Amino acid sequence: MEQHRQLITWYVLFAITQATTLVIIVLDRDPLAERLAAAGLLVLNSLWFLGYGKKLVERGADDWRGFVYVAGSLATWAPAVWLTGNATFALFGLVPQIYMVLPLTWAVYPMAVFVFTPQVLTWLAGSDAALPWAAALLIIGFSQAFGWAISRIAQQNQQRGELLERIEALTIEAERARWSADIHDTLAQGFTSIITLLQGAQPNVGLALQTARENLREARALVASNAPSPLDGSSLEDALRRLVSGVALPSSFRVIGDPVPLPTAVEVVLLRTVQEALNNVTRHSGASRVDVVMRFDSDGVSLEVRDDGRGFGDALEGFGLRGMRARLEQVGGTLSLSSDEGASVLVEVPL
Template structure:
């Protein structure tokens, strides 16, 4: 919008300069009488008045005003018929035509306007017809070419402006959708964190306290560990177990806690060369171990469980196996397994679940690392 106003301002300045210059030329034209010069000057001033009264607003709004243009061209024709030097006003009239009417109408108007002088010569100055006709032909061709080129440039500029606005609108929409997707992803992540840590911890505390012989000491220790997890979650840090040791030690503590809470033996076996992993991968593996062991404690009715942490040059594999009653994979998947799979996707990992009543359940998570 600001560029359009600037363009209109400079066009106003240009038209005023051309009009004043031609008015001076007309007033200085000695062959013409004083009255014709004054009328011609008044006609030129009328063109300027009409422009500022209504034409300027039409140009700003890109509105076609053929009636207004016809009045201005009539004043131009009057000035040229009275004083031929008024024809110099074509430098301002030709561009004005292309701003006031559509391209096809403008071409016709430019040719007709340039023909005013030679046509008036036929009746008033027969000796000047030939020379003014040649000038009119050259001026018409130049005016049509220049006006057409300017219109096309303006149209291309407007099209670019429209495309830029659409692009900015699209960027704003993409940014909005990205923010919404980020919010959704963060909610999902927090939901998974809460399910895998706080919810499981509270469940363990309730189970321990509701037992026929409540293990208060273990419940208190579990509550403290849950509090540490909550603080880590609020601070957006790694799980408390990982901040105080390696992944292997964190998984070993989970297995030991499982045995202590459930009475079911759960051994940990580590194969391959243990190495430090990116925090995101360690979090996924640790949460998977927590979820798998929690499911064994709640649902499997197992007599034994085993955890394997296998390091290979290209990946790390976590396997949690139990000899419990099993389930139908897919049919009984709850939030925990769904969250495990979602976490695995975040680090390009893959979760495999095998289960049947005779052999129990095996959950395997493999992550490239």
């Protein structure tokens, strides 16, 4: 969009210079035939740009085709200058085009040819130079400096565009990772619990239905980008207590210390961490019991999920544990694992 606006600006400049030059030529006192011929050549020059040069500018070709355009532009403009020196005013629109269709190191040579063309033609015609030679040299120097500045701006715009594209790609990747973690922490775990419960005795059917309903609320919360549904309208302690009571194992939940209000981001991370830890207990530990302790003290808040299962052993961390660490890093928390008489997952978040 930014590049499009810049091109429109250059097109307007070219149109204004061409129109102004045409008016000056038509209103001059030169013979009518010469004025009409010069005006016709200038119109042909404009058509050459619209038919060929404009495509090169928009494609950013910067190759041999730029020389073809420059040669055609010179061939339609130089005769107009021969007929009337007033056609020299078109230089203000033609010189920038050279830098738009050729690399900076190449553009200086045809640009110098364009600037010196009026000087040479008026000298051959036996007339005074259309521009003082010092002014012509000044125009060449200014045009090259201006072309360098435009080139730098274009390069910076390109780098900025590439950076924005990279940021957008990283944002999308991060969002996908967040969704993957949310789905893993909620829906996948919930449905795993349902399967485990349904594989047990008939009394577990009611608990399975409750878990299914909670996962349905989770799905709706994820789509709406809301906080996790277990937190809706309740405290973190109550949400954790419900999670622990829903485990298909003997379980307990305790709070030690005086609870303090926690930032929403911290509550979400703690809730998701306990969900993942409980899921690991039911799926992998072979435990007969799980206990969750939440502790508030002067340093912060901690959560420990401990079971009496087989422990972690030499198993590598899977997606769930990596997701835990990633979430905790976002709120400055840490994750500790131990396998002393079972398995323990300790989460600590400073406040």
